[in-house]
Amino acid sequence: MDFNSIDLNFVQSRSTTLAAVLPQVVASIEAQACLPDGTSVKSGLSSGFDELDQITSGMSPGELIVVAARPGNGRYAFALDVARHVATVEKCPVQFYSLISLPEEIAMRMLCLASDVEYKILKTATLEDTDWQSLSRGLGKLHDARISIEHLKGNQFEQLLKSMLRNQLDSGNKKGLVVVDAFQLFDFSHSSLRVDEAYRAALAALRSLAMELGLVVLLVAGLNCQLENRLDKRPLLHDLPRHGMLETMADTVLLLYRDAFYHGIKSDDDPSISQIEVCVAKTKWDFYGSCQLMLSGKNFPVAAYWGH
Numbered sequence: 001m002d003f004n005s006i007d008l009n010f011v012q013s014r015s016t017t018l019a020a021v022l023p024q025v026v027a028s029i030e031a032q033a034c035l036p037d038g039t040s041v042k043s044g045l046s047s048g049f050d051e052l053d054q055i056t057s058g059m060s061p062g063e064l065i066v067v068a069a070r071p072g073n074g075r076y077a078f079a080l081d082v083a084r085h086v087a088t089v090e091k092c093p094v095q096f097y098s099l100i101s102l103p104e105e106i107a108m109r110m111l112c113l114a115s116d117v118e119y120k121i122l123k124t125a126t127l128e129d130t131d132w133q134s135l136s137r138g139l140g141k142l143h144d145a146r147i148s149i150e151h152l153k154g155n156q157f158e159q160l161l162k163s164m165l166r167n168q169l170d171s172g173n174k175k176g177l178v179v180v181d182a183f184q185l186f187d188f189s190h191s192s193l194r195v196d197e198a199y200r201a202a203l204a205a206l207r208s209l210a211m212e213l214g215l216v217v218l219l220v221a222g223l224n225c226q227l228e229n230r231l232d233k234r235p236l237l238h239d240l241p242r243h244g245m246l247e248t249m250a251d252t253v254l255l256l257y258r259d260a261f262y263h264g265i266k267s268d269d270d271p272s273i274s275q276i277e278v279c280v281a282k283t284k285w286d287f288y289g290s291c292q293l294m295l296s297g298k299n300f301p302v303a304a305y306w307g308h
Contacts, residue, residue: 055288063252068235073276080106092176093177094177160180164178177216178218196245200245260275
């Protein structure tokens, strides 16, 4: 793929004066000062997880966020939960692109989340009367959600950029969220660039478009399997795939870890069954920290909602 052939003429740089920007900065500081202690102004969209938003101050327009974890540690569940919240609570448009799952599968998993019905029950259609009632409530929550879903192939990175632009124009240029699962599966082997250079150029093009359109971009990524050889399985920045230098290009890196995946649970009602640890390993504001999040309203294992 030749990145020079991508038409990004709509991405135009603009300059402004310091005097024009300072009033906005002061207004933001004043708004923060008026809040009660312990609360913060979100700079953009909420993730739906208050503990995480306290660390990151929300998701800013134009921000490139990487969510990474080993399989079974909730990265896909986390991304879908954030997408659901942005669409149904924040009332903002969401674009969900997947190189792994078909739209029907994504919709089913989103319905699991909205209705609190296990994925296996929906997949096997073994619903009780209470499940049907929950399913009906879930459908009601998702009915007006502005979520577009598209399945991409590994050689369709340019299609991703074009779809982002088209969907953003269709939404009336409203701020929103773009989820890409999983970025590392894009194939740039036919590019005139080296693979690492091609990934870096793709990330730069994606970030430029996100900033121009005012979109939050959330990239779902895997981690190197070498971390499985460590005693402590909590991921670190250097566990990210090296090609594309995700940790360098990203504004924010969230590393997910689920203790129950590695050490099991004590009982069926153990709350850790659906708990994940999110480490904010990098932000452009130098805000760091970790928090424990519950991905579901009930004590179901993550796999009960999302499969393995």
